[in-house]
Amino acid sequence: MSLAATGDLVAAAAEAGTAVAAFNIITLEHVEAVIAGAESVAAPVVLQVSENAVKFRHGRLLPLARAAAAAAERATVPVALHLDHVQSDDLLRQAPGAGFSSVMYDAARLPYQDNLAATRSAVDWAHAQGMWIEAELGQVGGKDGEPPMDAHAPGARTDPGAARAFVADSGVDALAVAIGSSHAMTTRTAALDHGLLKRLTATLGVPLVLHGSSGVPDDELVTAVAGGIAKVNVGTALNIAMTGAIREFFAAHPEAVDSRAYLGVGREAMARTVARLIDVVRG
Secondary structure, eight states, rough: OBBBBBBHHHHHHHTTTTTTTEEOOOSHHHHHHHHHHHTTTTOEEEEEEEHHHHHHTTTTTTHHHHHHHHHTOSSOOOOEEEEEOHHHHHHHHGGGGTOSEEEOOTTSSOOOOHHHHHHHHHHHHHHHHTOEEEEEEEEEEEEOOOOBBBBSTTOOOHHHHHHHHHHHHHHSSSEOOOOSSOTTOOOOOOOHHHHHHHHHHHHHHHHOOOGGGGGGHHHHHHHHHTTEEEEEEEOOOHHHHHHHHHHHHHHHOOOOOHHHHHHHHHHHHHHHHHHHHHHHHHH
């Protein structure tokens, strides 16, 4: 099957009142596990490569991207490639030639006006290439005179008015919103602000994306999707599954040295996690 377009998968999910799951990949085992998990539940899926993953691969995008594209083209379900949390304009410009149909452009570290200008420039370029583009506000205003905080801090919340202006002025196709989840959570204890999500959904005219979903319990994810989240990003949950399975393998087989054995059980554990989470977010 040819590569799917992220924008098409997200639009279809939003129209159906559900969400597409997007999983961050680091190794070929991640790629194979995500596709196997999606195939087992007959669902479309998005493979995400972050700028940090590219740095881990010695700064080279193509080896992992081409492996992911080759695997996706042999999948029995629609699979799209998404470049995640990109700060480098050079990396952004490599995306179309590497098979990516979408990018999350991350200028959130910059002051608001600089974020807006950088994102607007990235949007204009990406749209000229036929790419779908996601972004986020970055620093989120504090309450009662508190200073702004990072968008991924546990207490951060996206302001609907600011988000509406950012979407209109930047031209982004989707917005990642801060409603209570955080990146790299290893416990599923996040409590989402569903009232805020309802206001964001009513205010914004683009699909909404939930980052840091590994730390969100199943019931919270179900409610978030019902409230308007159309793309659910997952990364840490796969690494927890893989690492846990490998630890168990070595506890039972301390003499093992063949990497295929322990990578295989890690891959299977990730595939089960993928299948379970897809079932959660698609309802």
